[in-house]
Amino acid sequence: MPDPSRKQAPCGTWTSPITADVVAAGATPLSSVALDGGDVYWLAGRASEGGRTTLLRKRGNSVTELTPAPFNVRTRVHEYGGGALLAADGVVWFSNFADNRIYRIGPEGGEPAPLSAGGALRHADFVLDAARHRLLSVREDHSQGATYPVNTICALSFDGSETVLVDGNDFYSSPRLSPDGSQLAWLSWDHPRMPWQGTELWLADIAADGTLVNGRLIAGGENESVGQPEWSPGGLLHFVSDRSGWWNLYRFDHGVVHPLCPRDAEFGGPHWVFGNAMYGFMSDSEIACTYIEDGVSRLARLDTGSGALTPVDNPYEEIRELRVQGTALAFLGGAPTIATEIAQIDARSGQRQVLARSIEQLPDIGYLSVPHSIRYPSADGRTAYAFYYPPQNQDAEPLPGELPPLMVIGHGGPTSMATSTLKLATQFWTSRGIAVLDVNYGGSTGFGRAYRDLLRGRWGVVDVEDCVAGAQYLAGQGLVDRERLVIRGGSAGGLTTLCALAFHDVFKAGASYYGVSDLKGLDADSHKFESRYNEYLIAPKAQADAVYAERSPINHSDKLARPMIFFQGLDDKVVPPPQSEVMVDALRARGVPVAYLTLEGEGHGFRKADSIVRTLQAELVFYLRVFNIPVPEDLPAVEIENLAQ
Template sequence: MTVATSKQATPCGAWTSPITAAVVAAGAVPLAQPMPDGAAIGWLEGRTSEGGRMTLMVHDADGTRELTPAPFNVRSRVHEYGGGAYLLSSGGAWFSHHADNRLYRVENDGQPVAVTAADTGHRFADFVLDAGRSRLVAVREDHSLGATYPVNTLCAVGFDGAETVLIEGSDFYAAPRLSPDGRQLAWLCWELPHMPWEGTALWLGDVAADGAIVNRRLIAGGADEAICQPEWSPGGVLHFVSDRSGWWNLYRYAADVVDALCERWAEFAVPQWNFGGSQYAFRSEEQIVCAYIEMGVSHLGIVSTHDGSLTPLETPYEDIRDVKVSGDIVTLLGGAPTIAPELARIDLAGAPLEVLAHSIPQLPATSYLAVPLAISYPSANGRTAYAFYYAPANPDYAPLPDELPPLIVIGHGGPTSMATSTLKLSTQYWTSRGFAVLDVNYGGSTGFGREYRNLLQHQWGVVDVEDCVAGARHLAAIGAVDPERLLIRGSSAGGLTVLSALAFHDVFKAGASYYGVSDLAGLDADSHKFESRYNAYLTAPPERAQAVYRERSPIHHSDKLRSPMIFFQGLDDKVVPPQQSESMVDALRAQKLPVAYLTLEGEGHGFRKADSVVRTLEAELYFYLRVFGIAVPADLPAIEIENLDV
C-alpha cells in the first residue's frame, strides 16, 4: 500500500534542496561547434579540470575519441570572442591553438603539427577548405603592426603555412564560403561603428587561376541590413539570412536576383558574437534543415527550396543552436527546461534521437526542476516585454498558508543576447528553495525581430531597467509573487541593470551585483576593436556620450539608493575594476543602508573557481534570508552585513 505524503509548509526561501551551491559550482561541460566529416561528427568540449581547455572530440562508427591531446586548447581569439576555431576534414583537423594563436594540423590519432610560423602576431578563425588549391581560406587578425587596433583580412593559408591576403580594406570579415565547384567565394564584412547585427555586407567574387579573388560585387546588405551565414546549396546556389524585412529570414541569390525564400515572423539567425554559428544547413538541393526562434523559443524545421514552405520537426528542445547536416543526419546543440545543453544526433530517416554528449551528465530529479512559463507583459511607453517566469518547485515543501514567494528578477548580459528556457542549475538553485525567478528578455534582446532589438539603441540603462521593473510589478499585480519581497540580481552589464533599477526606481527591496558596471565611461577605456564603438550604439554618439554617461551611470547617483545590496567583486577584474563596486558600497555605508561586500582574490571578470561560486551563491542566499527575516539554516555560512540592524 502506498502512503500518501504531503508537502511541509515552510517559509519560501528556507526550503532545502539537493541543488546545492556545490552542485551549481560543478558547472556544465561546455559543448560547441559540431561539424560533420562524412559519417563522423566532431565537436569542441571543455575540460574544467584542465583550466577550461577546449578539446576536439570525434564520434564515428568506432566510438568517440579525443583528437587534440593536452595541452592543446582549440580556441580562437579573433574579435576576442573567437569561435570557428577548427575545421574537420578527412579524419583530421586544422585548428587554432589558444596559447600561441598558430594554426595546427592533426591527423587521425596523430600529434598536432604547427602549420603557420611562430610569433607572427596573427590570429585565425572561420576556416573553409580549398582542397583544389591546397589551402584554407580564413579570417586573419594581424596584431603585429603596432596600430591602435589589429588589421582584419581574409587570408589564404597554404598547407605549407604560406599566408596570402585575399581581401582587405574593411574593419571586419566573417564567413568566407567557397562554392562547391571552387570557382566563387562569398564573404561578409562590416565597418565601424557597426556591430554585425546592425549592418553587414555580403560580397561575392570569382576565384582566378592563381587563387586571387576577382570581379568582386556586393550582393546584399549595408548599414541598416544585417546579413548572416552565407551558405552554398549542393548545386551551387548562394543562400543567406537577412533582416531586411525586420526578421532574420532565409534568402537566396540566383541569376543576379535576391529572392526571399521563407518569409516568417521568426528569427533564423542569432547575433554574430562568435564565428562558426550555423542555424541552417542543406539536406539536399530541395531541402534546408533550420532552427528558427519564435517568441524566444527555438524550433527545428525543413524549408522547401521549391516553394519556401516550412515543415516543423518534432524535437524535445526549446533552444537549438549549431545545426549541421550530413545526408539524413542532423547534429545540433539543444536544451530545454529539463534538459541541460546536449549534443544530439537526429536521423531524418526515422531512427531514434541519439545524445552524443551531455553538458551535465547527472541531473537532479525532475520534481526539483521548475519549468518556466513564457510570458509577455506591458512595459513603459506602451511596449510589450517578454520573459520566462519560474514558479518555485520542490516536492518536499510548500509555502506557508497565504504566503506568496519572493521574486528574483534577472536581466541577461550582452546586452544583445537573450534569455532561453534551457535548464540552468543556477536558476534552479533559487526556485528549489522557494524563490520565484523572472528571466527577462528586455527590449534589445534577440529572438523578437529587429524592431525589438533596436529598442536598446541609445537606451541601455533605460529600456532594460524599465522592462525588469515592469516584469516585477506585473507578477505582483496578478498575485503571483510577494510585492514586498522583490529582488534583482545581475552580473557585468546585468549589474548595471541592477544598480540602475535600485538607483532610479523604488520597486525592488534588495539587489545583488556581481562585478556590475556602475560607470559607463569606464567601458570605453577598456574596449577592444570589435566592441570599440558598441557603447555609441547602446548609450549615445560620441558628441553626447559624456553627458549621457553621467546621467545614467549609477556611480553618479549613489545617493538615490534606498535598498539593501550585496556586491561581489574579483580583485583582478580589469574590465570592471573593484573601484566601481567599492564606490557603491561606500555610498550605502554613508546612508546607513544594509550592505555586504565580498571580494575574491585571483578572480577577474567572471568567477571561474568552484569555491568562488559556492561562496558567492551561499552568501547571496544568506543575505536575502537576513534581509527578509527568514530563519537561516545552521549549515549556511554567515557573512557580515553592515547596518542591517541599524
C-alpha cells in the same frame, strides 16, 4: 489543501539537493559541432585541466579525444572566438590557443602537426580550398602592438605561407567557397556598426592564381544585417537577412534575391562568435533549419521551391550550431529539463541519439522548475518577454498564505537573449522557494529587428523598465510577494540592477556581480570588436559624456536606498574594484544595509569553484536576513553593515 507529502517551510529555506557545490561543479562547455562523412566532432571544456578545450570525435560507437594536453582548441579572433576547427575529408585543422598556430590531424590520427606560424596572427572560420591546397580563414593580425589589430580574409597554404585575399574593412566573417571552387562569398562590416546593425555580403570570382577578382556587393548595408552565407549543392548562394524586420532566408539566383520563407521568426542570430549556423542543405530542394519564435527554437525541413516548413520532432527549445549532412542533423540542444547536449537526429525518421551531455547527472525532475514563456506590458505601451520560473521542490511548499519572493535577472550582452535551457544556477533559487524571472528586455535578440533596436541609445533605460514591469506584472497576478522583489545581475546586468535600484522604487534589495556603475570607464577598456558598441547602446561620441553622466549609477549613489550586496573580483580589469567600492561607501555612509565580498585571484567573471560557492551562499543569506527569514544553520555568516540584528 496542503500536500501531506511536503513540508511547509518559509520560502527561501527549503532544503534542496541543488547545492552551491553542485552549481559550482557546473556543466561541461560543449561547442563547435562538425560533421564529416560519418564522423561527428565537437569541443568540450575540461574544468579539471584549467579550462582547456579539447576536440572529440565520434566514429561508429566510440568517442576519441584527438587533442591531448596541452593542446587547447580555441581562437580569440574578435576576442569571443568560435570557428576554431574544420573537419573535411577525414582531416582536421584547428587553432591552438597558447601559440595561435593552426595544427593538422591526418585521417590516421596521431600527433597534431603545425601548419602556420601563429604568434601575432590569429585565425578563425576555416574553409577548405582543396583544389588550391590551402585553407581560407578570417585572420586577425596583432603585430602592431597597442593599436587595434588588422582583420582580413586570407589564404593559408599547406606549405605554411599566407596571402591576404580581402582587406580594407574593420571586420570579416564567413568566407564561403562555391562547390566548384570558382567563387568566394564573405561578410564584412565597419565601425561604428555591430554586425547585428549592418553587414555586407560580397561575392568575387577566383582567378587562376588564386586571388579574387570582380568583387561585387550582393546584399546588406548600414541598416541591413546579413548572416550565414551558404552555397547549395548546385551552386546557388543563400544567406540570412533582416531586411524584412526578421532574420529570414534568401537565395541569390542570377543577380536576383528571392525570399525563401517569409515569416515573423528569426532564422539567424547575432554574430558574437564565429561558426554559428541555423540552417544547412539536405539537397538542392530541401534545407534543414532552426528558427526562433517568441524566444523558443523550432526545427524544420524547408522546401526551397514552395517555402513550406515541415516540423522535425524533437524535445528541445534551444537549438544552436546546426550542422547538416544529407538527412543527418547534429546540433547543440537544450530545454527546461534538459541541460545543453549534443544531439544527432535523422531529419526524416526523427530518430535521435545524444552524443554528449554538459551535465551527466541531473537532479530529480521533482526539484526542477519548468519555466513559463510570458509576455507582459511595459513602458511606452510596448510588450516585453521573459521566462517565469515558479518555485518547485517535491519535498516542500510555502507556509499557509505565503507568496514567494521573486528574483529578476537581466541577461548580459546586452544584445543577447535569455533561453529556457536548464541552468542549475537558476534551479538553485527555485528549489529553495524563490521564484525567478529571466527577462528578454527590449534589445534582446529572437524577437525581430524592431525589438532588438529598442535598446538603441537606451541601454540602462529600456532594459530597466522591462525588468521593473515584469516584477510588477507578476506581483499584480498574485504570483509573488510584492514586498520581496529582488534584482540581480553581473557586468552589463549589474548596470541594469544598479539603475533599477537607483531610478525606481520597486525592488526591495539587489545583488551586483562586478556590475558596471561608470559607463565612461567601459570605453577605455574595450577591445576592437566592442570598442564602438556604446555608440549604439548609449550615444555617439559627441553626445556621450552628457548621457554617460546622466545614466551612470556612480553619479546617483545618493538615490540608492535599498539593501545591496556587491561581489567583486580584485583582479577585474574590465570593471575594476573602485566601481563597486564607490557604491558600497555611499550606502555605508547613508546607513543603508550593505554587504561587500571581494575575491582574490578573480577577474571579470568568477571561475573558481570556491568563489561560486561562497557568492551563492552569501547572496542567499543576504536575502534571508534582509527579509527576516530564518537562516538555515548550514549556511555561513555574512557581515551586513547597517542591518538591525
